[in-house]
Amino acid sequence: MTYCVAVRVDQGLVMLSDTRTNAGMDNIARFRKSFTYSVPGERAITLMCSGNLSITQGVKAMLGRAIKDSAIDPEVETILNCPTMHRAAQIVGDAMCAMQGRYRSTIEMQGAAADASILIAGQRKGGKPRLYLIYSAGNFIxxxxxxxxFQIGEHKYGKPILDRIIKRGTSLEDATKAVLVSMDSTLRSNLSVGMPLDLTVIERDAFDFRVRTRIEADNEEFQLLSHSWSAALRKGFEDLPNVLD
Amino acid sequence: MTYCVAVRVDQGLVMLSDTRTNAGMDNIARFRKSFTYSVPGERAITLMCSGNLSITQGVKAMLGRAIKDSAIDPEVETILNCPTMHRAAQIVGDAMCAMQGRYRSTIEMQGAAADASILIAGQRKGGKPRLYLIYSAGNFIxxxxxxxxFQIGEHKYGKPILDRIIKRGTSLEDATKAVLVSMDSTLRSNLSVGMPLDLTVIERDAFDFRVRTRIEADNEEFQLLSHSWSAALRKGFEDLPNVLD
Structure with missing residues (x-):
């Protein structure tokens, strides 16, 4: 399983993903699900992936190959040189379509699931911060x-706190805390979502990453946040009005 | 959809269910999902149902018919005269099996889902408070x-708070608050779970219901709890340590 969450607020974009993958309960591995692309000062983009790993790795390989090719032939269109974030989402969607077309029927013949989804968040100079969710069919919202x-993967456990906190006017600081708390709830309730985490923060009009970091299981800041949230929930719960009698 | 949650703590049992059912997004209705059975001073039992409504109503009809029949013929075994709560769970499981056997294949031929699950919680004189989860196959844990x-139906949104709060030593008061908060989170995040709610509380060794009530949407106590919890979450969130910089 996987849990990735991306937030777009007025101040910018926040993206967080876990790193656990599993093919069955007894085949657990660790894979990065967040990938960053940037031309510092011009654009910064984060991709996050869930679903069939061979499909999403294939998409990532296609995007990367185009970027390499464009170094030799600048005519090759990539997510780093395309005119808009909307076009970048289309390019990712097209790569998704290509991978699904190549493998979906044979994957399904084996009884496995080929579904995948990708979040793409970023801003290019001249545009606004944008966040898209790309489906298996290559279409996107x-x-x-x-x-x-947007959330992909195991989204339910961590949704209530986002529903309560995230508005367009939420600060980047609060949005970052909210996705970390949302991940913390998910980690507690679903074994197939696991540390470490990958966090990226893109501040509006910076065209670069303010934060691009891996949070390991022993990260003191994350542990403090997790413990503080536990304590706050416990205290808040204790202070609730009585309901019996 | 449905959300039912039942808790067994040292002090007794707490059961809470919503009342919304839907056959597709455009066919929403209200049905009671909690049903109580008692011989005051001897036993008190709550059943909560999720899944295919024709199946669970059929199970309930079989249990009710047996109770009626036993008034004429005391040899007829029912959940109200059987020797143990474990046996009561078996009786419910057998009724589930009978209903699945009668309709499952034809339901599935129509492309609908016949799955259902039932929670049975109660205590009889001479026994301990017990809580069972009965599956479609009639087996139970x-x-x-x-x-x-145990939770049945839309369980994920409301699980984190239960994971944090509910231990065997949790008071009946706190267990009741916890299931109400758990329901509140679920109501906020899933439109197919809806008010009013049915709450029952069985105190250990009382062999009767301490609480057996319907909580309507305008219930002031529930609204106060919901608002207090919102405020506590917001306050707790505001007080979290900073994570950026």
Missing amino acids: EATEDTPF | EATEDTPF
Whole structure:
């Protein structure tokens, strides 16, 4: 399983993913699910992947190959030189379509699931911060003011806190805390989501990463946040009005 | 969809269910999912149902018919005269089996899902408070000290708070608050779970219901709890240590 969450607020973008994958309960591994691409000062993009790992790795390979090719032939279109974030989402969607077309029927013949989804979040100079969710069919939706966050993978455990906190006006600081708390709840309730975590934060109009870091299981800041949240929930719960009698 | 949660702590049993059912997004209705049975002073039992409504209503009809028949012929075994709660769970499981046997294949031929699950919680004189989860196949598991609560239906949104709060030593008061908070989170995140709610509380060795009530949408106590919890979460969130810089 996987849990990835991306938030678009007025101040910018926050992306967080876990690193656990499993093919059955007895085949657990660790794979990075967040990937960053940037032309510092011009654009910064984070991709996060869930679903069939061979499909998403294939998509990532296609995107990377195009970027390499464009160094030799600048005519090759890539997510780093395309005119808009919307076009970048299309390029990722096209790569998804190509991978699904190549492998989906044979994967399904084996009784496995080929579904995958990808979040792409970023900003290019001249545009606004954008966040898209790309489906297996290559189609995609964009986060709006009404729905300023997307989750892929095991999304339910960590959704209530996002529903309560995330609005378009939420600060980047609070959005970062909220995704970390959301991940903390998910880690507690689902064994197939696991540390370490990959966090990226893109501040509006910086066209670079403010944060691009791996949070290991022994990270003191994350542990402090997790313990503080536990204590706050416990205290809040204790202070609730009585309901019996 | 449905959300039912039942808790077994040292002090007794707490059961809470919503009332919304849906056959597709455009066919929403309200059905009671909690049903109580008692011989005051001897036993008190709550059943909660999720899944295919025709199946669970059929199970309930079989249990009710047996109770009626036993008034004429005391030899007829029912959940109200059987020797143990374990046997009561078996009786419910047998009724589930009978209903699945009668309709499952034709339901599935129509492309619908016949799965259902039932929680049965109660205590009879001479026994301990017991909580069982009965599956579609009629088999069942019992809640233990390690896992003192069961959820059926839309369980994920409301699980984190239960994971944090519910232990065998949790008071009946706190267990009641916890299931209400768990339901509140679920109501916020899933439209197919809806008010009103049915709450029952069985105190250990009372062999009767301490609480057996319907909580309507305008219930002031529940609204106060919901608002207090929102405020506590917001306050707890605001007080979290900073993570950026």
